[in-house]
Amino acid sequence: MSERVDVLVIGGGAAGLSGALALARARRSVLVVDGGRPRNAPAAGVHNFLTRDGTPPAELMAAARAEVTAYGAEVREGWVTTVRRVDGGFAASLADGATVLARRLLVATGAADELPDVPGLAELWGTDVLHCPYCHGWEVRDQPVGVLSTSAMSAHGALLWRQWTPDVTLFLHTGPEPTEEQWEQLAARGIEVVAGEVVGLETDGGRLTGVRLAGGAVVPRRALVAQTRVQAPEVLLADLGLAPEEVGMNGVVFGEVLPTGQDGATSVPGVWVAGNAGDVRAQVIVSAAQGLAAAGQINMDLVMEETRTAVDARARVGAA
Numbered sequence: 001m002s003e004r005v006d007v008l009v010i011g012g013g014a015a016g017l018s019g020a021l022a023l024a025r026a027r028r029s030v031l032v033v034d035g036g037r038p039r040n041a042p043a044a045g046v047h048n049f050l051t052r053d054g055t056p057p058a059e060l061m062a063a064a065r066a067e068v069t070a071y072g073a074e075v076r077e078g079w080v081t082t083v084r085r086v087d088g089g090f091a092a093s094l095a096d097g098a099t100v101l102a103r104r105l106l107v108a109t110g111a112a113d114e115l116p117d118v119p120g121l122a123e124l125w126g127t128d129v130l131h132c133p134y135c136h137g138w139e140v141r142d143q144p145v146g147v148l149s150t151s152a153m154s155a156h157g158a159l160l161w162r163q164w165t166p167d168v169t170l171f172l173h174t175g176p177e178p179t180e181e182q183w184e185q186l187a188a189r190g191i192e193v194v195a196g197e198v199v200g201l202e203t204d205g206g207r208l209t210g211v212r213l214a215g216g217a218v219v220p221r222r223a224l225v226a227q228t229r230v231q232a233p234e235v236l237l238a239d240l241g242l243a244p245e246e247v248g249m250n251g252v253v254f255g256e257v258l259p260t261g262q263d264g265a266t267s268v269p270g271v272w273v274a275g276n277a278g279d280v281r282a283q284v285i286v287s288a289a290q291g292l293a294a295a296g297q298i299n300m301d302l303v304m305e306e307t308r309t310a311v312d313a314r315a316r317v318g319a320a
Contacts, residue, residue: 005029007298008092008102010080010236013038014284015275016108017064017075018291019298023106024071026299031100032068032075033092039110039276040284042126047135049285060284084239089270103305104270104298107237107258108291111276113228114255116150116173120201121226128208129201129224135283136223137164143222146211148198149175150227151252155182161225162189169219171211173198194219230255230280240268247280254280264294272298 007023009016012034023030038057040046045054052060065075079095089103113131115122121129130136144167147158155178158170169192170178178186178193186193194213202210202218210218232244237258244256257278264272272294275287282290 002091002099002101003031004101005031006102006302007031007104007106008033008080008090008100009106009108010083010092011035011108011110011275011277012065012075013061013108013110013275013287014064015110015277015282015287015291015294016106017061017068018288019106019108019272019274019295020068020073020075020291021064021071022292022295023299024068024073026295028299028302030068030073031102032073033078033080033094033100034075035079036077039113040126043135044127044139046284047138048283049288057284080236082235082239083237090240104302105272106264106291106294106298107271107273107277108275108287109233109236109277111230111232111255111257111280114231115228116148116226118148118173118198118200118226120203121224124201124203124208124224125226128222129226131226131228132283133161133164133225137161140223141165143167144169144220145223145225146171146219146221147225148227149173152176153250153252154227155179155186157225157227158191159185159189162191166190168192169194169211169221171198171213171219172196228255229253230257230276232257232277237268237271240271242266242268242271263297264290265297270301 006028007030009020009032012032020030020032040057080092081095083092092100141164145165146169149172154175162168172195197214199214200212210220212218245259246253247257248254258273260273260278264274274290274294
């Protein structure tokens with residue numbers, strides 16, 4: 001059995017639910033399918049979201065789902081496994097065996113973080129092991145912060161985190177030696193540089209207390225910054241010819257995302273992308289804005305399709 005909707009939204013985070021809200025208010029039939037594994041689940045709160053700063057992620061999404069369903073959209077737990085093109089749009093297969101036929105797709109799956117291979121790091125991810133100063137910097141202000149160097153951008157990251165605390169240590173780990181200019185910058189900002197591989201984290205009561213080096217030394221730290229590799233879904237849209245592409249800065253690859261154009265449009269007609277699936281830097285409020293922008297384009301695309309159909313029908317009546 002198959003069900004038909006105007007728009008299938010794949011992913012029920014900020015981007016997907018924001019798009020679903022706008023589309024439902026535009027009187028479109030909308031189904032949101034969400035696997036329930038948001039990228040920001042470990043975080044205590046969402047930040048830089050005006051009027052909602054500090055709100056726990058799950059609480060924010062529960063409120064968003066209530067708003068979306070109040071306008072008639074459906075939010076369903078589950079996974080979309082494959083999508084293929086069919087006459088009139090797309091056929092999406094769900095993990096439970098169901099098939100959804102949709103005229104348009106909004107892909108808002110988010111992305112997964114691939115963490116550096118350091119014992120104990122994953123267990124503290126999102127609490128004491130951090131990645132974004134704009135998301136977490138205020139919470140560790142004026143405390144001892146370490147930056148795990150894994151790329152040529154790590155020195156830049158240490159300089160950035162120095163804005164929130166005067167006590168920053170850059171652990172070279174697997175990253176390259178700073179350039180002469182970077183050494184001067186780090187020294188000028190009072191950032192200590194520690195050579196040697198990081199082999200583990202010290203904790204007390206589940207909270208980070210220090211960073212352990214291969215030689216056995218432990219450097220006391222309250223938080224550790226780690227750069228992740230962000231990965232958008234690789235297989236989901238393969239049958240449509242849409243695959244992730246590498247994205248980075250200054251020769252350093254941050255991850256792979258789905259390529260998009262204006263307002264999330266992709267090279268595949270009828271498919272839009274919003275949020276971290278297409279933008280590794282998008283925070284929650286940005287992802288929500290991208291979902292809204294994509295929804296406006298999707299609705300207009302449907303309006304124009306319906307208008308062409310109406311014009312053709314009118315012409316046939318006139319010809320008869």
